[in-house]
Amino acid sequence: MKTTGRSILRSAVGTGGGREPTAASVARRDAWLRRLPLLPAFVYVVLVTQIPFALTIYYSFFSWNLLKPGSFQFAGLDNYTRLLTDESLRTGVLNTVVLTFSVIAISVVLGLAIASMLNSEVFGKGLMRTLMIAPFLIMPTAGALIWKDTLLNPLFGLLPYLLTPFGLGRVDWVNRFPMATVVAVEVWRWTPFMMLIILAGLQSQNPELLEAARVDGANALQAFRRITLPLVRPFIELGALLGSLFVVQTFDSIYMLTYGGPGEDTTNLPFLLYLVAFQGFSIGQASAIGVVAVILTTIVATFALRTLFSIFHVEARR
Amino acid sequence: MIANPTAGGRFPATKILWSVVGWLVVFVFFFPVLWMWLEALKTEPQAASSPPTIFFVPTLAEFQEVLSGDFPPFFINSAVASIGSTLLVLILGLPAAYALAIRPVKRTRDVLFFFISTRFLPFAASLVPLYLLARDLQLLDNIFALILIYTTINLPLGVWLLRSFLLEIPPDLFEAARVDGAGFQNELLRIVVPLIAPGIAATSLICLIFSWNEFFYAVNLTSSVAATTPLFLVGFISGRGLFYAKLAAAATLSSLPVLMAGWIAQKQLIRGLTMGAVK
Numbered sequence: 007m008k009t010t011g012r013s014i015l016r017s018a019v020g021t022g023g024g025r026e027p028t029a030a031s032v033a034r035r036d037a038w039l040r041r042l043p044l045l046p047a048f049v050y051v052v053l054v055t056q057i058p059f060a061l062t063i064y065y066s067f068f069s070w071n072l073l074k075p076g077s078f079q080f081a082g083l084d085n086y087t088r089l090l091t092d093e094s095l096r097t098g099v100l101n102t103v104v105l106t107f108s109v110i111a112i113s114v115v116l117g118l119a120i121a122s123m124l125n126s127e128v129f130g131k132g133l134m135r136t137l138m139i140a141p142f143l144i145m146p147t148a149g150a151l152i153w154k155d156t157l158l159n160p161l162f163g164l165l166p167y168l169l170t171p172f173g174l175g176r177v178d179w180v181n182r183f184p185m186a187t188v189v190a191v192e193v194w195r196w197t198p199f200m201m202l203i204i205l206a207g208l209q210s211q212n213p214e215l216l217e218a219a220r221v222d223g224a225n226a227l228q229a230f231r232r233i234t235l236p237l238v239r240p241f242i243e244l245g246a247l248l249g250s251l252f253v254v255q256t257f258d259s260i261y262m263l264t265y266g267g268p269g270e271d272t273t274n275l276p277f278l279l280y281l282v283a284f285q286g287f288s289i290g291q292a293s294a295i296g297v298v299a300v301i302l303t304t305i306v307a308t309f310a311l312r313t314l315f316s317i318f319h320v321e322a323r324r
Numbered sequence: 325m326i327a328n329p330t331a332g333g334r335f336p337a338t339k340i341l342w343s344v345v346g347w348l349v350v351f352v353f354f355f356p357v358l359w360m361w362l363e364a365l366k367t368e369p370q371a372a373s374s375p376p377t378i379f380f381v382p383t384l385a386e387f388q389e390v391l392s393g394d395f396p397p398f399f400i401n402s403a404v405a406s407i408g409s410t411l412l413v414l415i416l417g418l419p420a421a422y423a424l425a426i427r428p429v430k431r432t433r434d435v436l437f438f439f440i441s442t443r444f445l446p447f448a449a450s451l452v453p454l455y456l457l458a459r460d461l462q463l464l465d466n467i468f469a470l471i472l473i474y475t476t477i478n479l480p481l482g483v484w485l486l487r488s489f490l491l492e493i494p495p496d497l498f499e500a501a502r503v504d505g506a507g508f509q510n511e512l513l514r515i516v517v518p519l520i521a522p523g524i525a526a527t528s529l530i531c532l533i534f535s536w537n538e539f540f541y542a543v544n545l546t547s548s549v550a551a552t553t554p555l556f557l558v559g560f561i562s563g564r565g566l567f568y569a570k571l572a573a574a575a576t577l578s579s580l581p582v583l584m585a586g587w588i589a590q591k592q593l594i595r596g597l598t599m600g601a602v603k
Contacts, residue, residue, distance in 0.1 A: 040427045043419030044435065047479060050416055054476040055442040058450035058457070065452065120349055129343040136587055137354040143586040144357060145537045147554040148575035152360045155560070156371070156568055164359065164376045194353065202594050206602045244598060251444050258539040258554070262561060276540065279448045283455070284544060292452050299448040307444035311437065 059300070066293035073287045085294035095295065097270045098278040099302070104185065105274055106253045109192040110246050116193070117200025118242065122230075124201070125208040135205070142198040150262035153191050154180055184264045184272045191259050196252075200245045207241030208234065240313065247310035254303055275299045360579075363572035371568035386573040395574060398556040402536055403581075404467050405552060409474035410531040413482040414524065416475070421486035422516060426498060436484065440599070443480035447540050458545055467550040470542060474535035481534075481599055482527045488600025489523025490516065526592035529585055536582050553578040 069081035089095045120138065124131055141149065157165050160178040169175055180187050211234060219229045257276045260266060266273035266281065273281070275295065283292035363371050365382035420439075424432050454473065455464075463469040497515055517524070539554040546555065557578060560571040586593055594602055 037429070040423060040429050042423075044423040044429060047416040047420035047439075047483060048435070051439060051442050051476065051479060054454075054472065055445060055450060058453035059445060061453035061456075062449055120346075123342060123346040123349070126342055127339045128346045129339070130347070134346060134350045136590065138350050139586060139590065139593070140354055140357045140583060143533070143583045144360075144579045145554060145557075145575070145582065147537075147539050147557045148360075148578050149356065151557055151560055151571060152356055152363075152575055155571060156359060156363050157356060162372050162374050162376065162568065167375050194356065197353065199597065203598060203602055206594050241602065244601060248598065255446055255448075255540075257447075258537075261539070261543070262558075276446065276448050279451065280540075280544070283452050289452055289456070296446070296448045296450075296452060299446045303444060303446045307441065310444065311440065 062293045062296045062300075064293075065289055066297050068290045070289040071287050072289060081290060085290045088291065089294055089298065094270060094273070094278060095298070098273055098275045098295075099298075101185070101270075101272060102254060102274040102302070105189060105192070105256060105272075106250050108189050109196055109253045109256075110250050112189070112193045113196040113200045113249065114204075114242060114246050116197045117245065118204050118238075120197065120201045121205040121208055122234075124205055138201060139198045141194050142196070142202075144195075146195065146258040147262050149195060150191055150259040153187075153194075154263050158187065180263055181268060184268060188256075188259055188263055188272050191263065192253060192256060195259075196249055199249060200242075203241050203245040203248075204238055207238035211237050240316065243313050247306065247313050250306055251303065251310055254306065275302070360572050360575055363569055364576045366569045366572075368567065368569045371572065372566070386569040387577070389570055390573045390577060395556055395577070398551055398553045399577070401467055401470075401546075401550055402552040402578075405470040405474055406532050406535040408467075408471040409478060409535050410528050412471065412475040413478045413531050414527065417479055417482035417486055417527070418516075418524075420483050421490055424483070425487045425490035426493075426495075426516075436487070439480040439483050443477070451541070451544060454541075455544060465546045465548060465550050467546075469545055470538075470550060470552070473541050473545070474531075474538060477538070478531040478534055481530055481596070484599040485527050485530065485596055486520065486523050488595075489520040489526070493519050522592065525589060526596045529589045529592050530596035532585055533582050 066085050067081060067083070068078060069084060070078045124135055124138075128134070144152075155163075157163050158179045160166050160176045165179070166175050166177055169177070215233055216229055219233055224232070255276055256274060257280070260272055260274065260277050261280075264272045266277045276299070279292050279295045279299065282288050282295060286292075364386055365384070366377060366380055367383060367385065370377040370380050423429055424436060429435070454469075458464045458466070458469045493516070497519075498511065537554070538552075542552045542555055543558070546552065557571075557574060560567060560574070
């Protein structure tokens with residue numbers, strides 16, 4: 007221990023000390039100087055993310071209700087075994103998967119279609135793009151309220167009124183089709199995100215390649231499948247994976263539109279955790295749900311990171 | 325390079341057709357935003373009429389109502405939380421990105437991976453301990469807690485994004501500065517900051533979007549004193565046929581900063597959202 011202390015001291019003092027610094031100590035000093043700028047951010051992130059997560063794991067082995075003083079007791083795997091038999095968790099996981107999968111699938115398809123349109127010859131491209139990204143920028147809580155109260159409300163909303171001639175007037179969309187409503191509002195929000203990323207991919211395409219294909223007698227569909235699609239595929243993957251990491255965490259629109267209901271029809275994992283922790287005050291149980299959410303997200307995140315790194319590599323090789 | 329002079333005008337019929345289809349689709353997506361603006365310019369009876377009012381004389385009365393009521397403190401809290409956390413992200417993230425890009429430390433990839441993995445950790449993973457911690461430190465309903473948490477959410481994105489911009493600076497510039505004997509701080513302020521101004525703009529934009537719109541932590545960690553704009557909107561959740569115009573005005577004002585920033589910095593938006601992967 008003493009020697010390390012002295013060597014740090016010596017390298018900090020540098021040439022001011024009596025002895026010449028050795029090559030090794032200079033290298034070590036340099037390595038520390040290089041790492042130094044990294045440290046504040048690193049320490050900060052560890053403190054605010056890893057320690058709470060470790061505490062979440064710790065709490066998940068305890069039975070603890072905030073409303074019952076003195077209820078903090080070691081419970082082993084009780085919280086997890088309860089989760090396994092609990093209907094709510096299964097519903098929560100299923101709703102999370104359904105919501106995430108449908109939102110991503112629909113918004114990728116729509117995003118690809120709209121991006122292709124914006125990449126072709128149309129009037130007012132710039133303005134179209136500008137208007138198109140607005141749903142993504144609108145505050146999610148505000149967007150959800152506007153949908154629920156001014157567009158979908160069965161009495162005063164615009165949509166039931168417009169659909170009356172089709173025999174669909176006065177339908178209470180939010181209550182009769184809660185999941186479809188949440189999916190629709192989220193698709194409205196995430197399609198612009200997909201569109202932006204896919205459009206960037208399309209624009210990186212060399213137009214001469216398509217021209218050459220056309221000269222060679224390929225029709226539009228063939229050219230799209232053989233040339234355009236392989237090129238934008240990494241962009242689609244990136245959009246889908248990044249998007250799913252955000253959509254898995256959907257909370258705002260569920261809170262505003264359905265509050266997880268009716269029943270548990272739209273309760274996803276984040277909302278279930280919110281209910282258990284802040285309506286039920288069961289800290290141990292909520293922590294166990296948090297751990298499950300992390301495991302599920304890690305699976306998706308692993309794929310996302312791999313895609314991200316592969317795109318960075320392509321960029322680097324250019 | 326041979327320009328293609330006929331590309332635009334060769335198939336005018338196709339161009340017109342696609343333009344019409346495209347504009348219809350864009351209209352559908354933009355309509356809720358437009359409707360929000362229209363509702364905000366109505367009077368309450370007009371906003372809650374059946375059938376909906378399409379033609380009306382616009383009025384700013386509801387905006388005045390919102391702005392003279394209890395909305396401003398929420399808005400100010402949002403601004404403090406967003407700007408405060410954005411500054412912290414830049415202060416912590418810029419040196420970190422520098423260490424990872426210009427003078428890469430060993431295992432840079434691992435460090436980058438670690439940073440970004442924390443962004444993908446679900447909020448659910450740390451909400452309960454952060455809540456308990458905030459409670460014990462008397463930080464519940466305190467804007468400072470939100471600033472610290474939003475910094476955590478945005479720092480990984482910030483580091484990745486800033487690094488991707490730093491990688492574009494030619495290494496020769498740093499060599500020259502080192503020969504001149506410029507120290508680290510000097511190097512950072514004199515060379516790096518001016519060169520990656522667009523990167524700083526992109527990072528700030530993304531931080532602003534995520535922290536301004538954040539709701540999960542805000543609703544669980546604040547109640548009145550430190551409550552942010554999304555929480556003001558929660559007050560309208562059960563308004564059945566009441567206050568639609570006021571709701572729309574509040575929603576318009578709440579969304580305004582991010583909408584404007586995003587529209588102005590569209591180029592930075594894509595790059596920011598993909599953490600620098602897509603230019």
